[in-house]
Amino acid sequence: MNILGISAHFHDSSAALCQDGVIVAAIAEDRLTHVKHDASFPLFAIDFCLEQGGVEPSELDAVVFYEEPHVKFGRVLTLLLANFPRSAMHFARAMGPWLTTHLWMKTIIANRLGVDPGIVSFVPHHVSHASQAFLSSGFEEAAVLTLDGVGEWTTMSIGRGSLNEAEGVELLETSEYPNSLGLAFAAVTGFLGFKPNDQECSTMALAAFGEPKYLERFREVMTVADGKLRLDRDAFNFMGDHSSALSPAFAKDLGLIPRALDAPYGFDIFADCVDAGCATDRAYANVAASLQARTNEIVLELSQHAQAVTGADRLCVAGGVAYNSVSIAHLIRYGPFREVYVPPDPGDAGGAVGAALIQAHRAGAIANKGAMQHPYLGAGSQIVNLGAVLDKLDLNEVPPPPVEPPGDYRVEASWQHLPDEADLIEQTAEELASGKIVGWVQGRSEFGPRALGNRSILADPSDVDLARRISRHIKLRQPHRPFALSIAEEDAAYVLDLPDGIPQPARWMQMVVPVLPDARERVRGALHVDGTTRPQVCGKSDNGLFHALLSGFRQKTGLSALLNTSLNLTGLPLCASAPEALVMFWSCDIDTLVINDWILRKGTA
Template identity: 40%
Template sequence: MRILGISAFYHDSAAALVVDDEIVAAAQEERFTRKKHDPSFPSRAVAYCLQAGGIALDAVDFIVFYDKPFLKFERLLQTYVALAPRGFRSFRMAIPLWLREKLFQKRLLADELTKIGGDGDWGDRLRFCEHHLSHAASAFYPSPFEDAVVLTMDGVGEWATTSAAVGRGSALEIFEEIHFPHSLGLLYSAFTYYTGFKVNSGEYKLMGLAPYGEPKYAQTILDNLIDLKPDGSFRLDMSFFDYCTGLTMTNGRFSRLFGEPVRWPDQLLTPFHMDIAASIQAVLDEAVLRLTRSLAARTGLRNLCLAGGVALNCVANGKVLRDGCFDEIWIQPAAGDAGGALGAALATRYLHAGKPRKVAPGGRDLMQGAYLGNSYSQEECEQELRRAGARFTTVTDDALPDLVARALAEGKAVGWMQGRMEFGPRALGNRSILGDPRSPTMQKMLNLKVKYRESFRPFAPSVLREDVAQWFELDSDSPYMLLVAGVKEERCRTMSDAEQGLFGIDKLNVP
């Protein structure tokens, strides 16, 4: 059975091809168009997946979209009606687009697919899967677990913003949901907006900023913005937010609560913004811990799978692992909407077609290291370099490691490309920038001169699996850059009194 999954029209559009029990290919459209978080129909990603599978579109049994547009439209209408006359400006902007395009996504999808190939008669082959089921399926079915709790947390799907499911064998059933407008993802995005970063792409910047501040406002958030229950369920006080009916995430009351206006993107980051970032991160950590502890106690299961955009918060994930309420956790490396394409395909295979599921032996997952994208031959690389007018030399595979190690030791940055491209937002060694972590200037140099981004942004260490416990407070697999762990105390250098007095981003100046 050949199933093509598609996510599109919001952000991080992607395609994935599942053939029988194998995830053959998966890729995000942005990797081909070079448009970050490209929301357009993933025509290039679809073409790649078909090419990787060696099949034409007509040979695909099912094409599955990752959410249900009519349910989203229902949520939109009910929200505007419930809050009218507030939100008329937002309503006036949103409804024409829905009436013109989004309500007719089946026709739009059929038209786009016909451009790629086929006779245009998609009939029953074109299907739709609920958003959170797509996420949950993307986490459970490739996992190494026979049974598991599956927790999905994101901004919002159709209605659900947080959902809990149980997976056993081929079965997967969502048994609990928290609905819009109450959302951990949107709460975190509200603070992303408040600190001057772009919503739906800057959340990882907020997470990266948090370690430089103190959680001074965590209690303020808990007292005013979110009613967080002991079992992790929650409700937001919507009088502080504007995302239901307005054109911004927060309102004036939100700003008055913290005593500062919304930061503009070109304004300097101050200790206040670092403290705000630390505070919302602390609240998110606590909410996720309460949810996972409650789910472990109520289900009695010892394995946890995570998906949804919030599952890309590797700080919270690391705390769940260290908390020990579950023996093992597995996180879908493409946990955001891109992974919904894969989940929609897998849900169709196991839930709708009723196919049996095989768990990989030896504790392995089925993601193949997330190396599911395209690859290029030596000849193709050389042709592209010549076309660009680049100067280059070729070396043997045997000589390459010493050459790269020498360059790194000399303080140079190395662009490393090999094999198939990663699926998901993390660079996992096949499309990576390498630098020597011993260098006191490497992080700043890579951020400012290579990646052209904020100086505080972190980089992930790459360590041999057998050496992990020698360096970090962690002794488990972490292949997908989705867990944060502390550095072993004996590996940390003692800071001087002057260095101890540094605050925030100034800590980056400590060699």
């Protein structure tokens, strides 16, 4: 049975293909169009998934869209009319796409794929989230918690998942717009000078520099009672732009005004004195810390209610709020569940996976537990005749990186084919141990925002200068944002203060973990100011080749840990293909690039 799931027209468009109950391909549209957070109809992603599965559109048994457009339009129209004439500009912008495209998704999908409209169906937004979380978890039964900005009307759901039930997932309780934890977090993100629905990770990073001095005020405006989330409508304005998302009254309570978009902060996690920000910077950091603390509390309270309602000892979490690795860590440490699972991409792109999986379950196609065994579901790293391509490369045509080094700049490079895996690991580990920044491209790209050893920028985590160089010269991002850490499973207990066992979210960079004091200097480049890191604990069964590289680095340095950040430049999505990685290599300050069994070394003169 071939089932195609589609997500489109809000955050990250995507497609996923489920064959006989197993996800065989899933990719966000932006990985193929190079437009970050591309929300357009995912034609390229659909073509990729069908090609990967060896399926023609005529062979599809079902196509499932991840939400119900007509219900969502009812919310959009109701809110625009209720806030008219203040919403006049929003009304003008919204009606065009809705009346020309969004309301006609069944017809558009059928026409673009050339399939019978009868096989096209729709799944409520939070059912898609819940289905992805549960049906990919490998659990037979579990409680399910979804939290995001807003679907059709729903912003939060508590449900029950069971492989023994025909529906698979049942939503038991919900919260409705405007009572939204995701929208509240986005509103404060905009207030702090970051881009909402994109840079919430910067808010999380900033929080570690502050203290939750406004926590009581956030508790007053963000409450939970009987499993329902409530926001004080006098504190938030979701119809405004980032500068007015918090009400003037709430901003006055905080004693601050909205910060200019992209205004830099004075904090630097790589400096000897990390708390170097001015008093104003610290005040905004205190707001971030208070929001993060309240978010932790709310996620925990809702999970406790989910356990009471379902009686389950396992929990699956999805929706955009599940990207919050601090809250996921808090839930795992203090929550009532024996196991917690978060899918590789819990946001809207993952909705395509959920839509496909729930249809497969209803059709009786999911026979085995765990329909999504790993996150490596995207584009492959194959490139035809790489050696010949490199031999024809004119290095005189290679431009300098965006942050141009001082003096004359000229690229010199060499490349080597290493078909023996042991040689490849040995030489790559030597590059890393000698202080080189390495781009690592292997196999199929990751589904979701985390670089998990197939599309990564890697470096020795003990070298703070390397981390600073990556931040300033490659990623071009504010220095208050930390990097993640990849570590072999065998060494995890020597570095990380993990809960009992290794939680699944610790394998996919979905939770923060304290670093043991004696190990902090060994991983200083991937350490946040609060002494935590966001780890990928990698075993042989998770990613065999990357585990071998980590083990090879241990032979050189004594520790199988690497600083790991996604292989992309600022403002662009993660590189999906080998040609993209080559372009990035020549246009930034990466020293070495490993693509499959080729190693490229760059030098300057």
